[in-house]
Amino acid sequence: MTSSRQPYCPRTEQLSALIDGELAPGTQEQVTSHAATCPLCGAMLRDLTDLHVALQPFAAARVGFDLAPLVEQRLAARRRRQQRGREPRWRLVPSGLAAAGMLTVGVYLGALLAGGAGVAVARPAAMAMFDPVPPGGICVGLQSCYQQR
Amino acid sequence: MGQELTDRECAELSQQGDHAAYSTLVRRYQDRVFRFLLRMVGSRDEALELTQDVLIKVFQALPGWRPDAEFRTWLFRIASNTATDALRRRNVVEFVALDEDYDVPGDGAGPEAQLAAKQQLIALQAALDRLPPDHRQILLLREVEDMSYSGIGAALGITEGTVKSRLARAREALIDHYRRKNA
Numbered sequence: 001m002t003s004s005r006q007p008y009c010p011r012t013e014q015l016s017a018l019i020d021g022e023l024a025p026g027t028q029e030q031v032t033s034h035a036a037t038c039p040l041c042g043a044m045l046r047d048l049t050d051l052h053v054a055l056q057p058f059a060a061a062r063v064g065f066d067l068a069p070l071v072e073q074r075l076a077a078r079r080r081r082q083q084r085g086r087e088p089r090w091r092l093v094p095s096g097l098a099a100a101g102m103l104t105v106g107v108y109l110g111a112l113l114a115g116g117a118g119v120a121v122a123r124p125a126a127m128a129m130f131d132p133v134p135p136g137g138i139c140v141g142l143q144s145c146y147q148q149r
Numbered sequence: 150m151g152q153e154l155t156d157r158e159c160a161e162l163s164q165q166g167d168h169a170a171y172s173t174l175v176r177r178y179q180d181r182v183f184r185f186l187l188r189m190v191g192s193r194d195e196a197l198e199l200t201q202d203v204l205i206k207v208f209q210a211l212p213g214w215r216p217d218a219e220f221r222t223w224l225f226r227i228a229s230n231t232a233t234d235a236l237r238r239r240n241v242v243e244f245v246a247l248d249e250d251y252d253v254p255g256d257g258a259g260p261e262a263q264l265a266a267k268q269q270l271i272a273l274q275a276a277l278d279r280l281p282p283d284h285r286q287i288l289l290l291r292e293v294e295d296m297s298y299s300g301i302g303a304a305l306g307i308t309e310g311t312v313k314s315r316l317a318r319a320r321e322a323l324i325d326h327y328r329r330k331n332a
Contacts, residue, residue, distance in 0.1 A: 013317035020291065022298050022313065047324050055292040057270055061184035063197065068172035068179075071204045075168075078205075 009038060015045050019052060156220035164211050171211075175204050178221070181294060182228050188289050189232040190239075191278060199235055203228045218303070225294070225304040229286055236282050276326035284319035291316055 010031045017023050018031050035041045154162070154173060162170035182203050187196035206227050214223055277285055283305075290296045290304060298312045307315070 011317070012321055013314050016317035016320055017298075017313050020298070020316075048320055051320060051324055051327075052292055054269060054273055055288075057266070058188060058273075058289070058293045059184060061187050062180050063183045063200065066176060066179075067201060067204065068175040071175050071201055071208070072168060072172060074201065074205055075208055 008034075009041050010034060012044060015041060016048055018045070019048050157216055160211065160214055160220050161216065163208065164214070171208055174207075174220075178224060179204070182224070184293065185225070185228055185289050186232055188274070188277060188293070189282065189285060190235055191274075195235070199231055203231050206231065219300065222296070222300045222303045225290065225296070226306070229290075229304060232286070233282060272330050273323075273327060276323055276330055279326045280319060280322055284315065284322060287312065287316050288319045288323065 014023065014027070014031050015035065018028060018035075021028075023031060035045045154170065156174065156177070159170045159174045159177075163174065179200060183196055183200045186199045186203070187193060190196055190199065203224075207224055210227065214220070277288070280288070286305065287301060290301045296304065298309045298316075301307075301312045301316075302309045305312070
């Protein structure tokens with residue numbers, strides 16, 4: 001068959017719109033009657049119709065279960081996250097104060113151990129056993145006493 | 150027994166925080182969104198995940214929905230953007246064949262006819278996969294979702310004239326790929 005498209009043949013988009021029922025009534029009649037007599041346009045129209053039929057089983061795909069509870073669960077989790085993000089900042093004040101207090105105490109105790117920072121603290125007598133020179137001793141250790149001589 | 154709520158009524162109730170109304174919309178549209186995404190991304194697991202993402206995005210975007218917009222069209226706009234993003238993220242688009250247990254409507258046909266129908270669907274899916282995403286989207290919205298040109302235009306953000314020409318090109322290309330695959 002050597003038939004080719006005629007200049008007056010409708011474009012494919014007219015045939016495509018015809019099967020979708022999207023042509024104006026007058027144009028629809030024109031295109032339909034042309035396709036009935038033109039072998040090329042008739043074949044194209046059949047191909048488009050066959051394609052439409054062949055694609056229909058694609059509509060059969062299903063999820064297979066109810067997605068609503070899953071979606072609701074994910075939305076609830078998001079809501080919780082958002083609520084946490086929106087908590088008032090003043091709620092952070094007590095924990096901030098506690099952290100600052102702990103830090104101050106830590107720095108103070110550290111300064112005591114290092115003996116620096118001009119901190120003078122009355123040493124309780126009971127703590128004397130922890131001194132480098134034990135109570136009643138002359139110096140730190142015997143060897144250091146001899147070395148000094 | 151109460152009458153079933155329309156999409157618009159459900160959407161309006163959902164906007165007011167009625168979760169049951171939104172669950173109704175989810176049940177009504179989950180399969181439609183799923184099959185659209187399945188044909189777009191080609192993988193059942195990914196389509197399932199994306200379907201949930203779409204339904205969550207829709208709920209979050211609901212405050213911006215206006216009753217003058219058809220809910221289905223608006224929902225498919227979000228689904229279509231989600232599919233495009235997923236394909237873009239993937240960069241290299243890979244498709245999987247139809248599931249082995251894909252149910253071909255049988256209408257009482259024998260096993261040979263069923264097998265032939267299944268093979269035809271596999272060939273069609275392969276031909277569909279070769280189309281650019283914008284052609285695939287428009288074909289699925291028209292052929293499978295049965296949306297009007299104005300609805301497709303609203304969902305994809307294009308004019309009706311563009312819908313008409315793009316759809317015709319997509320159909321021609323699909324027929325061409327299908328024939329070449331079966332030649």
